Amino acid sequence: MMTLNETHNEMREALRELCARFPPEYHRAHDEKATYPEEFINALTEAGWLAAMIPEEYGGSGLGLTEASIVMEEINRSGANAGHCHGQMYNMSTLLRHGSAEQKAYYLPKIASGELRLQSMGVTEPTTGTDTTKLKTTAMRKGDRYVVNGQKVWISRIQHSDLMILLARTTPLDQVQKKSQGLSIFLVDLRDAIGNGLTVKPIRNMVNHETNELFFEDLEIPAENMIGEEGKGFRYILDGLNAERTLIAAECIGDGYWFIDKVTNYAKERIVFDRPIGKNQGVQFPIARAYVNVEAANLMRYEACRRFDAHQDCGAQANMAKLLAADASWEAANACIQFHGGFGFAAEYDVERKFRETRLYQVAPISTNLILSYVAEHILGLPRSY
Missing domain, CATH: 1.20.140.10 (Butyryl-CoA Dehydrogenase, subunit A, domain 3)
Structure with missing residues (x-):
């Protein structure tokens, strides 16, 4: 019977073989031109590495954070930059642990196959930073939809993601007993949102890390796109x-x-x-x-x-x-x-x-x-x- 360490060693060998197909010159060129290493990320996706944490029943590998961390380590150890794809790994945790059965059945197989990418998380705001419970982006319920208004900053990989995890306030801060209450999580379909209430402004930075400012102006999100219960998003x-x-x-x-x-x-x-x-x-x-x-x-x-x-x-x-x-x-x-x-x-x-x-x-x-x-x-x- 294969031990955990033997499994990890096999993973490392396979990852190193894949990463070696993309030599330093490849990553250097993308850094110089501030472009996205699409071929490299596609190769990781096709090999199933970015679906490591998705259960097998949904087309993933059914592995844990331990194995996902090995994927990230080996990417960086090869001379590449996992910042181009790590969002899919940690964003997956929110959907896996708190998404409904219907959400997981619909989204996870498509994410595992590479048809959809879940690379972005919209949390940080320009005026609150890491003081997350005081974020000002709101999502107000109107019928079967939530209407979002506000701003986010340092939100990565929007241009190479189909979906985004969004944290917004659904109950005003002055109406909750604890400031961590009244926040909710939504799964935003960026293909529909951009240009229809969501404006994206790229931020040039010292590393080739694709990141942006987001502006929400009456963006409508279907109520069924909420993950978990309203107000428990934090x-x-x-x-x-x-x-x-x-x-x-x-x-x-x-x-x-x-x-x-x-x-x-x-x-x-x-x-x-x-x-x-x-x-x-x-x-x-x-x-x-x-x-x-x-x-x-x-x-x-x-x-x-x-x-x-x-x-x-x-x-x-x-x-x-x-x-x-x-x-x-x-x-x-x-x-x-x-x-x-x-x-x-x-x-x-x-x-x-x-x-x-x-x-x-x-x-x-x-x-x-x-x-x-x-x-x-x-x-x-x-x-x-x-």
């Missing part, structure tokens, strides 16, 4: 956010290993003052430290995955995994660019591209400082600081 969205943070941790771990492999190989070959630079402890120690920290973050990633897949509370573990992995990948990135010297800034080495990509995760999808505040308050019992 609790539902947490499943997606915990999955998101854990998957981002896996991506950072993939980045960390990429940087360490890259700089280790370079330090062995680069000769300065008649000796390889990797012979110097001033070079060795930062690389070794980065490796130790990536390995430690990896363990927390697996603990967060284990708890998520067991339907246990995993908020603390998901947050800590994201913090540790983001810090470890950034440490590895700094060592990699430093010891490449001027070549680290040359696009042909791909270090500067990956350096920019992994820097994002000090800020998104939740800043490392806010994670520390979470740990201080919710785990250590210190007074709330904000």
Whole structure:
């Protein structure tokens, strides 16, 4: 009987074989032109990797967050950027755990086959940021439809998604006992919404991460597109956010290993003052430290995955995994660019591209400082600081 580790090893081998078909030049060209790697994402979809968490009865693989995180890790470890497709993994959690039987029967087979893409989540707003319970986008019931008005920002992959998970306020803040109440989740069909109440404005940014501002003006959504019960959306969205943070941790771990492999190989070959630079402890120690920290973050990633897949509370573990992995990948990135010297800034080495990509995760999808505040308050019992 195959063990879990053997299954994971087979997954890694298959993923590495697929990713190797898209060499660094491919991803470098898309970064330079700020274009979307459609062929790469299609290959992942056709091979079933982006349907990893969809149950077999709906055409997926029926795997857990653990396996989904391995997919994300291997994409980044190959030199690619999972930011082009990771939304489908964590958005899936909200639909899988809280969608109706009818919603799952209709959408999941089409998502598994690649006919539909669920790549976007509309939560963040320009005036509230991570203070999610105070979001201002509203969805008011009118007959058999909800009418949405408001604004979102930093919403990714709209141009390459058919569906979006949207969090909006259905009960005014002054009419609820707790500010986390009165929020609801909707599944928005972007093919109908764009141009019919939804306006999309792309945001140019320092990484090739397709992201946008969204403007809602009387956008109508069928009532049957609500996921779960009205007013309970904040609790539902947490499943997606915990999955998101854990998957981002896996991506950072993939980045960390990429940087360490890259700089280790370079330090062995680069000769300065008649000796390889990797012979110097001033070079060795930062690389070794980065490796130790990536390995430690990896363990927390697996603990967060284990708890998520067991339907246990995993908020603390998901947050800590994201913090540790983001810090470890950034440490590895700094060592990699430093010891490449001027070549680290040359696009042909791909270090500067990956350096920019992994820097994002000090800020998104939740800043490392806010994670520390979470740990201080919710785990250590210190007074709330904000």
